Amino acid sequence: MQTTVLDKFKIVLAGTTHPGNIGAAARAMKTMGLSRLALVSPKIYPSAEATARAAGADDILANAGVYGSLQEAVQDCVMVFGTSARIRNLSCPLLSPEQAVAELLEYAHKPAEVAIVFGRERTGLTNAELDLCHKTIVIPSNPDFSSLNLAAAVQIMCYELCKTTRTDAVVRVESGTQIDLVSIDDLNHLYSHLREVMIQIRFLDPQKPRRLMRRLKQLFNRSNLDQNEYNILRGILTAVQESLSKK
Amino acid sequence: MQTTVLDKFKIVLAGTTHPGNIGAAARAMKTMGLSRLALVSPKIYPSAEATARAAGADDILANAGVYGSLQEAVQDCVMVFGTSARIRNLSCPLLSPEQAVAELLEYAHKPAEVAIVFGRERTGLTNAELDLCHKTIVIPSNPDFSSLNLAAAVQIMCYELCKTTRTDAVVRVESGTQIDLVSIDDLNHLYSHLREVMIQIRFLDPQKPRRLMRRLKQLFNRSNLDQNEYNILRGILTAVQESLSKK
Numbered sequence: 001m002q003t004t005v006l007d008k009f010k011i012v013l014a015g016t017t018h019p020g021n022i023g024a025a026a027r028a029m030k031t032m033g034l035s036r037l038a039l040v041s042p043k044i045y046p047s048a049e050a051t052a053r054a055a056g057a058d059d060i061l062a063n064a065g066v067y068g069s070l071q072e073a074v075q076d077c078v079m080v081f082g083t084s085a086r087i088r089n090l091s092c093p094l095l096s097p098e099q100a101v102a103e104l105l106e107y108a109h110k111p112a113e114v115a116i117v118f119g120r121e122r123t124g125l126t127n128a129e130l131d132l133c134h135k136t137i138v139i140p141s142n143p144d145f146s147s148l149n150l151a152a153a154v155q156i157m158c159y160e161l162c163k164t165t166r167t168d169a170v171v172r173v174e175s176g177t178q179i180d181l182v183s184i185d186d187l188n189h190l191y192s193h194l195r196e197v198m199i200q201i202r203f204l205d206p207q208k209p210r211r212l213m214r215r216l217k218q219l220f221n222r223s224n225l226d227q228n229e230y231n232i233l234r235g236i237l238t239a240v241q242e243s244l245s246k247k
Numbered sequence: 248m249q250t251t252v253l254d255k256f257k258i259v260l261a262g263t264t265h266p267g268n269i270g271a272a273a274r275a276m277k278t279m280g281l282s283r284l285a286l287v288s289p290k291i292y293p294s295a296e297a298t299a300r301a302a303g304a305d306d307i308l309a310n311a312g313v314y315g316s317l318q319e320a321v322q323d324c325v326m327v328f329g330t331s332a333r334i335r336n337l338s339c340p341l342l343s344p345e346q347a348v349a350e351l352l353e354y355a356h357k358p359a360e361v362a363i364v365f366g367r368e369r370t371g372l373t374n375a376e377l378d379l380c381h382k383t384i385v386i387p388s389n390p391d392f393s394s395l396n397l398a399a400a401v402q403i404m405c406y407e408l409c410k411t412t413r414t415d416a417v418v419r420v421e422s423g424t425q426i427d428l429v430s431i432d433d434l435n436h437l438y439s440h441l442r443e444v445m446i447q448i449r450f451l452d453p454q455k456p457r458r459l460m461r462r463l464k465q466l467f468n469r470s471n472l473d474q475n476e477y478n479i480l481r482g483i484l485t486a487v488q489e490s491l492s493k494k
Contacts, residue, residue: 030389031396097410142280145304147302149278155402155403198483236448240448
């Protein structure tokens, strides 16, 4: 099978309650040419109901990774977009499905992986999970009845991807890299370092952290740091610590 | 409830085998703001499974018309488009979902009704049914696995309709990103402050500045800092200076 840009897309289902929705999501993915599924703490899985609803997309279920946390599921991804039926996290940039697909495709054409994350059937993504996402996708819906089924949401996003890439669906993945984006793992090292320094300079009180770290994470999550910028920021933090220790 | 152009659209399910798909289609319609459902010779209907899968869209089921033939179901419509996963009826004009929505909306703005028809789960629409349709919509899909679930196909078409007609949905997304951005003037204060601190901690040599400030400016310029984030960053820089002066 030929590799397509759609193979760079990981669909992540976080905390799914109904195994039927996992199977239906796998089917939705396969009909649109996507293949990589990751499950974070599914309530019931594996399950005969998931396999039945996959209706022939059981290869996607068989290859799906199962993880204990969203962090683990997306650690190899340079760009992670969450989905939300409601607009609740105002400080995080909101995108329509089309805008999100256009932006994600820019990264996926490079040797990098990207993820679209879908939350629980009733409650969606937690705030901690949304904080791991660079941006949030809001699927347009009826404001009086926005109860979109989980697999239907996956279907819509995969359809937008299929529609946009169909003409160049077999375009080979470019191996050359221009922007070397940092991984989620690196970002977390930056956040730990920043937190450590802020405690040293008494800007952050670990007893009363308030929302400080969350706000800083939201800022750097959406900034698409490249490796060079990451090194500069880490270098500044280290230089602060060295200056303090020389006192 | 307000009448919208979406009330002109009738979703017609012909010969549906599984009642769960009828319920899921009703839910898909309602999430996207559609309300008019017609069923042609459903195999099992009404059904508790349809109501369960409707998940709150049972008003659409309650108001659905049930007909003995497609002809009866669409007799009040001026424009009828069929859907197909495969391209089999070459004499009938083929449209993408987007093209179909654009064309149907031209009719729906007049005092006329339009229909989108979905066939049986396994076999789609019969040739006789396709002959009743003015045009055929082909939903893009994976050529190796085009087994789109019936309710998923309804979801995609209703999503295209919702996306195209719900300007308020788009506006909501955009207005969510309207944050209190900092001025260019503020940004320049931040850059001066950052430069001052980087010299103090010997990270920046004013004799050999290289491209350091330029890179940091590029990073923060594209981050769309809001006032709160600006205050946090200035606060961190001030706390670094206070810690150093206390030595």
